[in-house]
């Protein structure tokens with residue numbers, strides 16, 4: 281069953297077409313990552329699904345409810361972590377959770393939630409005294425306060441160091457284990473690849489492609505990259521290998537590269553030359569984005 285169904289959704293800000301006829305279905309119980317560069321339309325998409333913004337056109341059903349007609353019921357069943365959460369700096373962590381809990385007819389135990397996100401020891405501290413990673417954990421606790429079925433996380437790890445990012449990933453995974461659906465945005469392809477059951481790639485207000493990481497790699501970046509450093513190897517730039525120079529390296533994109541290595545090394549043994557380094561790089565979502573847009577997913 282799908283928790284989100286949207287068809288032909290359009291959102292325009294003046295001359296900027298932020299969402300250009302977007303259609304998307306999101307199944308229950310998955311972590312779904314919306315991946316795209318700055319300005320792709322990720323936040324706009326999330327805010328429309330959350331009922332915080334109105335679309336100019338299109339059909340949008342969230343949890344079987346038409347979000348354009350009935351936002352109130354949906355808001356009780358979803359959790360939201362915005363891109364820039366503004367907290368009340370003078371409140372403690374615990375007071376902040378109690379305050380947000382009071383907005384809902386039912387809310388989870390604040391103590392349990394603090395323990396779940398690893399902030400029980402910090403409960404009496406003001407939010408302004410917390411690290412960026414801890415503040416982000418408060419934001420996730422707030423998103424979970426009403427025990428939501430569907431959680432929206434807008435760039436949950438932007439600006440965090442690797443350890444803090446890992447902590448957030450663990451929390452996001454625990455949301456899935458609890459049976460929630462998580463829709464998050466990110467410009468980190470490693471985050472999408474690590475967390476997501478389904479990746480949705482956006483660019484210029486359009487969804488370019490949606491699928492599992494394996495499907496996307498198979499369909500759009502089936503080759504591995506063979507990287508060679510050495511001397512006297514320029515004959516490899518001819519067919520069938522077609523290596524090209526990239527600075528000091530020779531690069532080739534090869535399907536089933538590991539199986540081809542014996543043939544390559546035999547050729548080098550026969551033709552001569554010296555290898556200093558040889559490596560095979562697996563394709564990533566960056567390669568998929570490059571194939572789809574001709575550009576890098578620059579951060």
Ligand SMILES: Nc1ncnc2c1ncn2[C@@H]1O[C@H](COP(=O)(O)OP(=O)(O)OP(=O)(O)O)[C@@H](O)[C@H]1O
Nearest residue numbers: 293296298316317318319320321322323324325467
């Ligand atoms: N309130 C607004 N008024 C005018 N233009 C806006 C507004 N919000 C977003 N935009 C524009 O709409 C486009 C999509 O913005 P959006 O914030 O949805 O992208 P994004 O993918 O979330 O980007 P980022 O990764 O930087 O957060 C951008 O060109 C942005 O400048």
